[in-house]
Amino acid sequence: MNNFKNIVILFTIAFFASCSNTRFLPDGELLYTGGKVKIEGDSISRNEKKELKDQLEDLLRPKPNSSILGLKPKLYFYNLAGEPKKEKGFRHWLRNTVGEAPVLFSQVDRQYNQDVLQNYVENSGYFNAQTASDSTRRNKKASVVYTVTPKKKYIIRNVTFPDDSTQLAKDIRDVTRRSRLRPKQGYSLETIKEERIRIDTRLKEKGYYYFNADYLLVQADTTVAPHQVDLFLKIKEETPDLAKKQFRIKDIVVYPNYTIQNDSVRITSDSIVKHNDFTIIDSENLFKPRIFDRTLYFKKNDLYNRTDHNLSLNRLVSMGTFKFVKNEFKVADTTGNYLNTFYYLTPMPKKSIRTELLAKTNSANYTGTELNINWSNRNTFRGAELLTISAFGGMEVQVSGQNNGFNVYRVGTEASLVWPRIIAPFKFVSSSGFVPRTKATIGYEYQERRKLYALQTFKGSFGYLWKENERKEHQLMVSDITYTSPQNVTQLYRDQIDLNPSLERIIEKQLIFGPTYSYTYTNTMQRRKKNTFYFKGSVDFSGNITGLLTGADVKNDKQVEIFNVPFSQFVKIENEFRHYLKLGKESQLASRIIVGAGFAYGNSEEMPFIKQFFIGGTNSIRAFRARSIGPGTYDTSTNTGVFLPDESGDMKLEFNTEYRAQIYNFIKGAVFVDAGNIWLMNDNPNKPGATFSKDFLNEIAVGTGVGLRFDFSFLVLRTDFAFPIRKPYLPDGQRWVLDDINFGSSSWRKENLIFNLAIGYPF
Template sequence: MNNKHFPYFLFLALIISSCSNTRFLPEGELLYTGAKVVVEGKETSKKERKALKNQLKTLVRPKPNATILGLRPKLYIYNLAGTPKKEKGFKYWLKTKVGEPPVLYSQVDLEYNKSVLQNFTENSGYFNSRSTADSTRRGKKASAKYIVNPAKQYKIREVKFPNDSTIIAVALAKTKLTSLLKEKDGYNLEVIKQERIRIDVRLKEKGFYYFNPDYLLIQVDSTVADHQVDLLIKVKEKTPELAETPYKINKIIVYPNFAIGNDSVKADSNAVTKYKDFTIIDSENLFKPRIFDRALTFKKNDLYNRTNHNLTLNRLVNFGTFKFVKNQFKVADTTGNFLDAYYYLTPLPKKSLQLELLAKTNSANYTGTELNLNWSNRNAFRGAELLTISAFGGLEVQVSGQNNGFNVYRFGSEANLIWPRLVAPFNLNSPSGFIPKTKLTLGYEFQNRTKLYSLQTFRGSFGYLWKESDQKEHLLNVTEITYASPQNVTALYEAKILENASLGKVIEKQLIFGPTYSYTYTNTAQAAKKHTLYYKGTIDLAGNITGLTTGANVKKGDTIKVFNVPFSQFIKIENDFRHYLKLRGESQLASRIIVGAGYTYGNSSEMPFIKQFFIGGTNSLRAFRARSIGPGSFNSAPTTVNSFLPDESGDIKLEINTEYRAKIYGLVKGALFIDAGNIWLLNENSEKPGAKFSNKFLSELAVGAGAGLRFDFSFLILRTDLAFPIRKPYLSEGNRWVMDKIDFGSAPWRKENLIFNIAIGYPF
């Protein structure tokens, strides 16, 4: 067979295999190929008919077998797998996980579907509509057709709320302004149901704890005018008195050591602690009473409301100390309309020890493994403080980069202490369910870069974390200290420093201290939104107060040292903005832009290496090796193969990424992407011509494109990307676009340009 005819042969084979699906049907059965819904009639507009048709199509059941270009590959795979001999193995997996059983026409109930469509049409205000159902058979396949003829839609003429003087009627009337039922809107039963829920939510905020939507009646009067209705909202006559009564809070009782399964609790008089408006029953005295003052939003004589109810539960859960949180309200045994609030809290085990073996990747194309030993105490000082101490060790190797062989060995330890409050002379009342926290971190890491050098790093920070809402989060480190000290610098690396003096910055002793602040906004958890955003802004102010008070000025030779090490003085700002656009099905367009800049003054002439910007790699410009691009049009690539590739850094960064993501099959998803960006220096560097930021920065952007697969295993996402450059900033002006040189058939081109990345998780 001629190769040029192969695609046609393959297409024909697919069609034949698709048709052969009907061979496997049981005797007398037909393959159901789907339903067509037609909405017709002259009493409704074209726009109304189109909207109604789109809604009705989603209601028809069952759904036919999935098709691609008219073929049914999942059904074919199901038939191809045959009957597995046991409930495991490849055939069983192929049939049950990849394949899809045939949808038979015998599963279709025409009359039931017709009634569903009829009811939906009537409930949407098209009273007295008509509908019919029929089927068509072609060979061993059958389809259904439903025709709906809606009458003219009824509109809302008036919405009437109660106007008497009872407590419940007055409360109902006050909810009218935000009613979902609007005059001149079409009658819609679903909106009426939502209105009952809305009213119930509003009443819960006004003390009506025992009220629920079923106590509301919305009467429809369709006799008031031609194709118009009046809606009368009222409370049902048999509504219990409890539901019509607003309640206030009386006693607040907390059981912080409650055992699940107890039908009743008995309080030892010695275990009862009175603290402000709370009664705490804790025989083991596990917790300091003040932690509940920060979590429980109700106070004695407060009017019950659902917001404070849920807020309290969320805060108790977010302590991270309790395994179960249960809440109960009971009518108080006292004069007046009062509720007693009970909180039953089951603590998690106080101490735990965990051993983890991790696989990891990073932006420098290094892949490796790490062993972590974590010890934690969830109530270190009886204030729900979380103390964690961890020890770690790991190995990282570069499997697809020019630094292959220059492996990284690392080990260290870190201690974190988190208080569920602000350890500060000020207070911060967050309206969210997340309690503001204070965090203290101390850490040490020893890193050995084989054949190059070793580096010891000591870190410490003290700061505050708080969430303004589900979308907004703040992190303020009052101080963040980093001290880095090199060891065991090899002759190879010293020789490289003679060739490239900037490599010496990597092994300089560094002392960085000062406040940092970051703000994060995201609404990506809102699955119903078509457009979602993520933004993180960070500012790093290192050594500013110390530099200003000491008069440090490196340009004049007035360098100030702390512990015989010059401290860094700079301002660094970085912005990371992401936008996600949901498309049809499970497809998505994800975009990101990163803009950052660092400026040194006073005691520093250059940004410390670990605080500079880098670009390229698995989570950045995927068509270029990690940290190999820039700065500017400077080319740092070594002349010899397998020679050590230095990490290039800069003071300014601009990066733009766009990625189209779509589901291919089952757990496999695909992506097409394009990345662009570069880094630059603020000042001239004679050893790096073209590195300084200028008004030509756009002409110095590196651009790459590629495609990838994502394997979504639910517990992790394994990502593979294959990318290639389409613009190289280090080439001469006028020759930087290299799209005309793309040649996938050329082995030398592939070796020089194709970059394979493997990573865990999405790049952004």
């Protein structure tokens, strides 16, 4: 009851504070509270009225001061700050950054808004509409109501396209099959503009380089019948001759060492190289000519088309070798309709070194730092190859908690070489605007967990990366090898193995090799869409062919070894799906589901520990410590060891949903719910309740919480407070713990409230 009283008092204070905003207005001024649109008349349906009303109200200017639940907090802070004496300091920040100046009624131009509304309804086909406006004043506030009386919408009766015998007119008629202007559709000026752009786009694919949408004219005849209109699409008489011609490609000239500062190139006789259809002018002989064969789509005598134009530019940019890419077309000085095309390319610095110092923390109460040093060569063998050599080192320390003192140290190095082409015994043809790549990587890492053990890991991979378009991406690693070997295992850790035998798997020697493949689809870059998606599916094989060759697929009592190390055999599949629902200009509902399963066979009884699934933590179920949930209903608190081990499983199911909204400028808020768990495929006597069964839905962990996101454009700093509302390790019937929530209890907060600090969104 006391809490309710406090809430009432708080809202009362805020209400009166909001009302007091009018006290600060200049003499004779009124606070503008907004405009409304009323649609009158019986000429259009109720649904048309509602849709038209929403569209028209969005056009009204100016917008009133922003409000929350009818209150205007930004205006209140503006008035609270008063007139600052200096152009800096707290008052200046509060007034001009946090606050918002009052929108005055004197700033409203009613006639201008009426004209805007009138133009919009007529451009939407409601000809002969009428608009009027009236203001309402109360105390020191004012609003405006705009009344629009539309007539019946005009419908397209016929559409006529150019019918003369010119090639341009013929090509326009050829692209009308998917015209946006069709009989029985409502008249719309916006649709007419879209149709002109559509036709221009199609003509660009047919060689009309100099054509422009402005050269098309659409005339409307509204006298043909009541509330009907005939449209006539014509080519303007003033259209220049160049715009009416189709062009083919003649000479293709590439300047791969162009200096944009001087806007010039140095040409000598030995700097000109003829290669197939290209003329390459490279005074320093920086690049092998063949890279342009694989990058540029135009060939001599090709009909100009905008697709090949854009794909060539996209490929040059996506190579990651050139800082600036400039393309120019000029009419060739020959008989016939030909274009010479020129590519001016400014290379990035060939060699560079980058150093990164990172600070990090996680929900397991580990904090630490990491140093990365990367050296790159962007044109290693004169074929735009990217060679990267990196070294890294870092440490993680738990300041407080059960793992205090078991610090983690890691150092390592990695070298990778990326070729801007597919190196394979078969021919790979891509019509994408993204250059396909071949990547080879080799690396080493030494990780020490103080007082327990150390691990040495060697990795090597070779495979291909290619994108069909900006939405679809593939990655196929033909060979992906990992070898892990334990070092310096302490007696303390061996004693823990006696208490928890599953810990022995962490320090087993592991040899994993085989192909991996992943496919990614996303349209999240299309910001205007209400619904956007992200999907990533991956499959990981290990030892499948080797198992057939060595006979490991046939179950034996003894594992087959390579270099005295048993190799792993498994199939792992993982799918991640995200959905983003745009609710408003600055709000959305983001959801994610992850489903994964791993199956060990042949030479392996269990999945390798590093290939198993984990759950919990800053990017997973945030109400639980990282890697602390499951498997199944297994209770990690039964571990009698001196530290908390990471829990892993062969199957994973995870759901997340998060409502995101802007609170103020760069500060965004979130309310989220996370759920999921992991399970083992086979029974483990040391982990009761860990096996996947038909009751898996009853074993789901659920957490919820709130968070803030500080979007600094170059990074997003995320803070989340989360707590569990369902604990799968409790007895059946007692797993929902909503009744136990008590924010006023320090013991409850210590046991349940989790703070997450991270960079970027969780998904």
